[in-house]
Amino acid sequence: MRYGQSILKIINSSHEHMTAEQVFFALKEHFPAVVIATVYNNLNSLYRQGRIRKISVEGQPDRYDRITRHDHLVCCRCGKLSDIFLSDLTADLEKQVGFQIEAYDLKIQYLCPECKKKEPS
Template sequence: MTKNAEYILEIINNSKNHPTAEQIFLLLKEKNEKAVLATVYNNLSWLYGQGLIRKISAEGNPDRYDRTERHDHLICRCCGKISDARLDDLTETLQAQLGIQILSYDLRISYVCPDCRKNSDNAS
């Protein structure tokens, strides 16, 4: 693993806010001023391909990156904010319902976050 890949993995594993490639790039520049955005995208692709990070895609928003620790996500349909959700592991339930053994699953729950709900209420 290259130094840049190590730095990017560290950034993602220490982040609580699901950073975009551009946000990761800005943090990487603090450690390696010669880094370019293409370096970030190439390393993110490699890290994802190795199963070392998760990619969270939400329609109309840039991809975000996350650690691989088992958890699910709440995604605001209005502003795109992503929050972690700690739910019971559903692997056994899903396997029983599907009748097959699954390797993993990624639950994304669409909702309207409290800030957007509040702004919507104030606009009424």
């Protein structure tokens, strides 16, 4: 995984939820010869290893995020993705389902302030 560590560093230092294309352009600044397929392959490998998170929102490209425990707000109109830090629900969920949960991905849909402003009164 020649580029894997650099891609991991890009994702972990970003304050955004980057698409593969955004990761590609950031990586290309340091490795001009890199191709987009290499970025996709490394992102998939890092995701399978549990070193990054993949966030899928219907109708939008997958985005990648650091592994730090947090959840997401997703605007149901524009797709804007924001971090939200809620208390860990693992213990409560395990109690409800009766078995151990490895991980969960909570995406809360809402209408962001920018889209809310565009709504007719």
